[in-house]
């Protein structure tokens with residue numbers, strides 16, 4: 001029985017390594033977070049780019065309007081100062097038109113100056129958002145590469161361990177013992193056998209009862225920890 005328990009304990013060492021490698025693969029989630037951060041950063045950049053485009057469009061529109069108003073005003077003024085208008089009603093109407101156009105120009109000038117400032121500020125925001133996006137992209141690419149390399153390495157490790165496991169399983173000829181181990185480790189974070197160290201179970205650290213202790217020295221039955229249920233292995237020569 002002792003040799004069978006030793007073989008089982010060796011098998012468990014491999015199973016623990018396999019479980020650890022699988023847990024490491026499952027923990028490779030950094031790139032997922034960075035991908036999400038990249039999407040959010042990209043969306044923020046697109047939003048500020050859209051705002052910039054809107055301001056720039058309004059600037060161009062205002063500039064065209066100002067040009068057209070200026071032409072109109074010029075024509076009215078030409079007529080006014082040429083002395084071609086003699087009718088006082090027409091004269092006064094022309095003056096009113098010019099005043100209205102001046103007022104409109106004034107409004108547009110104020111708004112356009114505001115827009116120039118907004119365009120400038122928004123361009124700075126676009127540049128900063130672009131630089132942040134670039135940083136996040138670099139980080140995400142790095143993380144994806146790291147995780148892909150790590151996954152490849154760990155999968156190779158697992159397949160090598162799987163080969164070792166087959167050999168270790170073959171060493172456990174007591175099939176009842178093996179089945180018991182398999183069923184216990186399902187509920188005990190991948191471990192089904194524990195050494196007795198200083199009178200305690202290596203798995204749960206609870207003291208072994210003297211009854212179980214005395215049975216362990218007899219070495220003919222499978223003894224399990226009364227606390228965690230793991231198969232107990234007294235590693236003495």
Ligand SMILES: [Zn+2]
Pocket residue numbers: 194201202203204205206225226227228229230
């Ligand atoms: Zn235990």
